[in-house]
Amino acid sequence: MKNIDSHTHVTGTSVYLDDLPILQGTLFAAAYGSPVAHGILRRLEITEALQIPGVVRILTAKDIPGENQIGGIIPDEPLFADHHIHFAGMPLALVVAQNRDAARTAVKKIQAIIDPLEVITNPRIAQAKGELIMPAKSVIQGDTNAAWPQCTHIFEGAIDINGQEHLYIETQGAYAIPQEHGSLKVYSSTQGPTAVQRTIMRVLGIPMHRLEVVVTRLGGGFGGKEDQANTWAALCALAAHLLKKPVKYALHRMEDMAMTGKRHPYMADFKIGLDAALKILAYEVTFFQNAGASADLSPAVLQRTLFHCTNAYFIPNVSATAYSCRTNLPPNTAFRGFGGPQGMYVIEAAIAAAAAGLQVDKSLIQSANLIRTGEAFPYGQIAESEASACWDKAVALYDLENIRAAINAFNAEHLLLKKGLALMPICFGISFTNTLMNNARSLVHIYSDGSVGISTGAVEMGQGVNTKILQVAAQTLGISYDRVKINATSTYTVANTSPSAASATADLNGKATWIACNALLERLLAVTDLNVSRERLSIQNEIVLLDGVATDWNWLRLVNTAFVQRVSLSENGHYATPTIHYDSETGKGHPFAYHVYGTAIIEVTVDCLRGTYETDSVKVVHDFGVSMNPDIDRGQIEGGIVQGIGWMTLEEVIYNEQGKLLSNALSTYKVPDIYAVPKEILIDHLHTDNDNLAIFRSKAVGEPPLMYGIGAWFALRDAILAFRPDAVIPFVAPMTPEKVLMALYSKQSVPAYEEKVSHL
Ligand code: LUZ
Ligand code: MOS
Numbered sequence: 001m002k003n004i005d006s007h008t009h010v011t012g013t014s015v016y017l018d019d020l021p022i023l024q025g026t027l028f029a030a031a032y033g034s035p036v037a038h039g040i041l042r043r044l045e046i047t048e049a050l051q052i053p054g055v056v057r058i059l060t061a062k063d064i065p066g067e068n069q070i071g072g073i074i075p076d077e078p079l080f081a082d083h084h085i086h087f088a089g090m091p092l093a094l095v096v097a098q099n100r101d102a103a104r105t106a107v108k109k110i111q112a113i114i115d116p117l118e119v120i121t122n123p124r125i126a127q128a129k130g131e132l133i134m135p136a137k138s139v140i141q142g143d144t145n146a147a148w149p150q151c152t153h154i155f156e157g158a159i160d161i162n163g164q165e166h167l168y169i170e171t172q173g174a175y176a177i178p179q180e181h182g183s184l185k186v187y188s189s190t191q192g193p194t195a196v197q198r199t200i201m202r203v204l205g206i207p208m209h210r211l212e213v214v215v216t217r218l219g220g221g222f223g224g225k226e227d228q229a230n231t232w233a234a235l236c237a238l239a240a241h242l243l244k245k246p247v248k249y250a251l252h253r254m255e256d257m258a259m260t261g262k263r264h265p266y267m268a269d270f271k272i273g274l275d276a277a278l279k280i281l282a283y284e285v286t287f288f289q290n291a292g293a294s295a296d297l298s299p300a301v302l303q304r305t306l307f308h309c310t311n312a313y314f315i316p317n318v319s320a321t322a323y324s325c326r327t328n329l330p331p332n333t334a335f336r337g338f339g340g341p342q343g344m345y346v347i348e349a350a351i352a353a354a355a356a357g358l359q360v361d362k363s364l365i366q367s368a369n370l371i372r373t374g375e376a377f378p379y380g381q382i383a384e385s386e387a388s389a390c391w392d393k394a395v396a397l398y399d400l401e402n403i404r405a406a407i408n409a410f411n412a413e414h415l416l417l418k419k420g421l422a423l424m425p426i427c428f429g430i431s432f433t434n435t436l437m438n439n440a441r442s443l444v445h446i447y448s449d450g451s452v453g454i455s456t457g458a459v460e461m462g463q464g465v466n467t468k469i470l471q472v473a474a475q476t477l478g479i480s481y482d483r484v485k486i487n488a489t490s491t492y493t494v495a496n497t498s499p500s501a502a503s504a505t506a507d508l509n510g511k512a513t514w515i516a517c518n519a520l521l522e523r524l525l526a527v528t529d530l531n532v533s534r535e536r537l538s539i540q541n542e543i544v545l546l547d548g549v550a551t552d553w554n555w556l557r558l559v560n561t562a563f564v565q566r567v568s569l570s571e572n573g574h575y576a577t578p579t580i581h582y583d584s585e586t587g588k589g590h591p592f593a594y595h596v597y598g599t600a601i602i603e604v605t606v607d608c609l610r611g612t613y614e615t616d617s618v619k620v621v622h623d624f625g626v627s628m629n630p631d632i633d634r635g636q637i638e639g640g641i642v643q644g645i646g647w648m649t650l651e652e653v654i655y656n657e658q659g660k661l662l663s664n665a666l667s668t669y670k671v672p673d674i675y676a677v678p679k680e681i682l683i684d685h686l687h688t689d690n691d692n693l694a695i696f697r698s699k700a701v702g703e704p705p706l707m708y709g710i711g712a713w714f715a716l717r718d719a720i721l722a723f724r725p726d727a728v729i730p731f732v733a734p735m736t737p738e739k740v741l742m743a744l745y746s747k748q749s750v751p752a753y754e755e756k757v758s759h760l
Contacts, residue, residue: 001481003632004467005217005460015216017173017189018250026175027056027096029239029249030103032110033089033259034081037328037659038117041085044093045111052109054102059094059239066205070230072195074133074295077331079203079234085114086293087330088659089259091231096239096247104252119659123288123325124267133291133298133324139306139587141378142317147282151273155353159270159346160732163290163653164263164335164646165669168461170219172260173250174233176240183210184237189250190229191221191459192499197491199230200237208491211237215489218461222643223334225461226499227297228260257664262653263335264301265290266342272350278360278368283315285346287322289339296331298324301339303433307379308340311347312387312427312597314371318378328659334501336643336706340428345648345710348424349731352714362714363400363423367391370425380588381429383595385623390599390686391425394621397684398601407603411722416608419616420719424600424711428704429592430503430694431580437498438577438593440508444473444516446524446569450556452477455487457497458509463702464632468506469513471628472695476517478539479555503700506628507593508575510695516573523567524558577693593693596700597686598622600641600708602678606719611741613719615645615712617680624685625699637683637705644709646672649716649734670736720744 008014034041046058061068061082071077081090092112097103120126148154174196175187184206188196193213201208213233218225232249239247251259266289273282287305291298302322309320355362370387377383394400400423407419431438442456454473460466466486474481487493498508525537530546530553538545544553562569582589603616618641627633650670654662663669694700716735720727720743729743 001467001471001629003464004470016170016219017175017187018170020175020187022248023177023246026246026248027098027239027243028100028103029236029247030095030100030107031091031235031255031259032093032095032107034085034092034112034114035088036085036114036116037088037119039085039114040117041081041083041092041112041114043113045113046093049095049106049109052102052106054098055106056096056098057243059096059242060092063242064203064238066203069202070199070234071295072227073297073299077294077296079231087328088661089330090293091235094235094239096243119328119657121327121329121655121657121659123265123290123327126325126327127288127323131326133295133326136321136323137302137306138319138321139309139378140319141376144282144284144317144319147317148273150275151281152276153354153358154271154273155350155357156271157349157353157731159266159268159349161266161342161345162734163265163332164651165257165653166222166224166262166335167671168218168220168222168224171251171253171256172225172229172232174229174236175246175248176233176236177246178240178244181210182206183212184240185212185214186233186237187214188229188233189218189225190215190233191218191225191461191501192227192229193459193489193491194497195227195499196230196233199234203234203238204241211491213491215459218459221461221500222336223338223501224260226334226501228333254665257669258661259330261292261296261331261333263647264298264332264339264342266305268346270346270350272354274354274365278365280313280315280365280369282317283310283347283350284319285309287343289322289324290327290329290332291324292327292329292331294331296333298332300433301334303339305339305343307429307433307591309343309347310378311344312371312425313347313369314375315369320378329655336640336703338502338703341644341647341707341710344426344707345733348710348714352717366423366425371427379582379591381590381592385597385688387425387427387597390597390621390623393684393686394599394601394619397621398619398682400601403601403603418606418608418719418722420604420606420715420717420722422602422711422714422718424602424708424714426598426704426707428596428707430507430594430596430700431577431592432498432502432504433582433591435580435582435591438504438508438580440497440512440575441494442509442512442516442573443493444513444520444571444573446520446559448559448563450483450559452479452484453487454484454513455490455493456509456513457489457494458505459489459500461500463636464629465500465505465509467632468628469510472510472513473517476514477521479542503702503704507694507700508577511575512573514573514695515575516571519571519573520569524562527558527561527565527567528553594699596623596704598704598708600711602708602711602715604712604715604719606716606723606740608723608744611737611744613716613737613740615678617682618678618708619682620708621684621686622705623688623699624701625688625694626697627685628696628698633701634683636701638681640703640705641681641708642672642677644706645712646709647734648709648713650676650736652734652736716740
């Protein structure tokens with residue numbers, strides 16, 4: 001089935017926040033963000049701004065009727081700074097005006113008198129100064145100290161991984177409209193309508209039942225709107241509440257880039273020990289997460305880094321410690337993979353360091369250590385399948401030996417063009433790491449004309465979740481797709497939802513929809529006069545079958561009969577993932593419903609004169625379970641791979657030492673374009689058919705493929721080494737063309753990176 005949004009997308013008629021018709025009297029907002037990253041606010045000079053024609057009011061912290069607090073996991077983030085400023089771009093004031101231009105012009109006229117304080121942007125420095133978001137966390141398996149003497153080889157290293165701008169095509173925004181009795185209706189470009197609702201409840205001091213948060217769809221989220229849509233919705237709600245007028249704020253791209261958090265940059269130190277047979281015996285890793293100025297989702301992101309710090313490998317002795325470090329950057333936040341990719345890059349780098357030291361191919365160490373059924377992840381969960389299944393299939397299917405031979409032949413023939421190769425296995429746990437978030441509800445109405453309307457907590461953001469939910473309903477009820485409609489997500493129809501995140505949205509909301517549809521099916525099939533046991537009845541193509549044979553009951557007759565008999569045609573399905581648990585005291589449990597595995601073979605070509613490169617191919621064997629929608633899943637994999645390659649190779653978030661974002665527009669922040677995408681992406685399936693935890697035995701597909709992109713970094717490294725076997729290539733991501741060039745031609749090492757890793 002095609003994505004149900006494809007037609008309106010390509011004809012430009014899909015409705016996003018900025019497409020909503022503007023109500024008469026609507027005011028427009030723009031935030032004034034702090035010009036400095038750290039300081040004490042002495043005074044705000046707003047007289048001149050107030051004189052701009054059209055300006056209605058300028059709001060600050062003292063206008064907040066409730067709490068000046070938007071921190072979710074930890075209450076450490078004011079909506080407006082009122083004294084202590086923690087990052088450049090932190091909102092100090094909100095201009096509300098009759099039009100957008102007036103609001104933006106007025107913002108430029110505001111002046112803040114600030115006593116500057118020392119700015120910290122480096123997480124290692126923050127950690128050394130005790131600037132931590134929370135106490136360090138760790139995950140431990142076995143005993144590394146006892147294991148080191150048994151290791152034949154030990155390697156150590158340091159890592160520096162940059163962040164990533166979400167670059168959702170639709171920027172952040174909200175539109176708040178006052179309703180009767182002090183209620184508010186808020187359209188928000190958010191992955192988490194309930195998070196927006198809770199934040200507004202807190203800031204305005206209004207009960208949640210008066211706050212209707214509505215989301216039609218997003219032009220992308222990628223994690224950037226899991227928590228950070230709250231700010232803009234709360235600002236609009238505040239202004240609408242105080243001024244009793246509709247208030248809209250859709251951020252300009254440069255505002256969005258400068259004021260919102262990104263994927264967390266991480267620094268890390270590793271120590272890896274192997275025996276003579278290339279088995280990894282011990283792995284010690286310390287992560288320094290650059291959390292930015294407040295917690296946001298950083299504690300949960302850190303947890304996932306620890307969970308995925310051994311990627312798809314079994315390592316008997318692991319000691320992983322992670323610090324969430326407070327710096328003066330915008331609070332970093334969820335981004336597809338949610339800390340997992342950073343953990344996985346570090347273990348891949350450690351394996352690469354070992355391979356280089358031992359002069360063996362990296363893939364030999366990788367394949368010798370893939371986790372097997374029955375082995376434990378460091379957090380205690382037992383692997384339920386073989387990581388080697390995807391790996392072995394990829395090696396055989398794509399003929400790795402032949403790929404290698406072709407690359408060697410190419411490299412022997414070419415002086416200035418070199419090809420590189422990497423294999424990238426992935427293993428990603430599916431479920432919110434915070435167990436209580438793993439639940440969803442679906443409200444299904446069958447109308448008396450036989451049409452079906454569905455509301456869930458799922459937010460459509462281009463990932464195709466609405467299409468999948470529609471499939472679940474139509475297939476469960478045995479009716480045509482045209483009969484089903486998925487409604488906009490609203491806190492008035494489905495309450496207390498988890499954000500659409502963690503790759504789990506289709507699983508959770510699909511299951512809830514399945515439960516609701518099954519309950520309706522039971523009720524409908526009970527109204528026939530067939531007088532047979534339920535198991536003998538089913539519906540296919542809208543016809544009721546008895547032992548597989550058509551009866552004269554069909555969908556419409558069932559619905560009409562049920563309606564006449566006053567049988568409820570509505571159902572609210574609730575699903576909570578079974579079996580998951582995790583004890584944060586012991587660091588052990590079974591936090592994930594299941595794992596998604598896969599392996600990618602990545603080939604690149606480097607122009608060794610210019611440092612530029614191309615990705616020739618990404619060949620994947622991916623564990624889909626049983627894909628519910630191969631077209632949508634393929635789109636997720638292709639997009640994930642390109643986004644992962646972008647993070648690892650091209651995209652460079654740059655702050656200066658004063659904490660000011662330099663890469664603040666698309667002219668200075670390079671994302672993959674059509675020329676940077678792999679020339680070839682081949683995707684094959686591993687069918688794992690024994691998994692009944694996800695909807696229709698499909699597996700979650702949103703985040704895992706991003707991590708195939710990590711292979712691009714190591715393929716580039718491989719190509720550089722083919723040109724210059726003695727190249728020193730620090731474990732610094734992204735591997736931009738500049739860095740490739742430096743690795744190719746620097747005298748001995750790459751001085752620009754030395755400073756970053758100088759603590760060693
Ligand atoms: N969000 C979240 C996530 O709150 N918890 C998670 O475990 C998670 N994982 C991936 C992406 N978003
Ligand atoms: Mo996400 S990183 O699943 O919002």
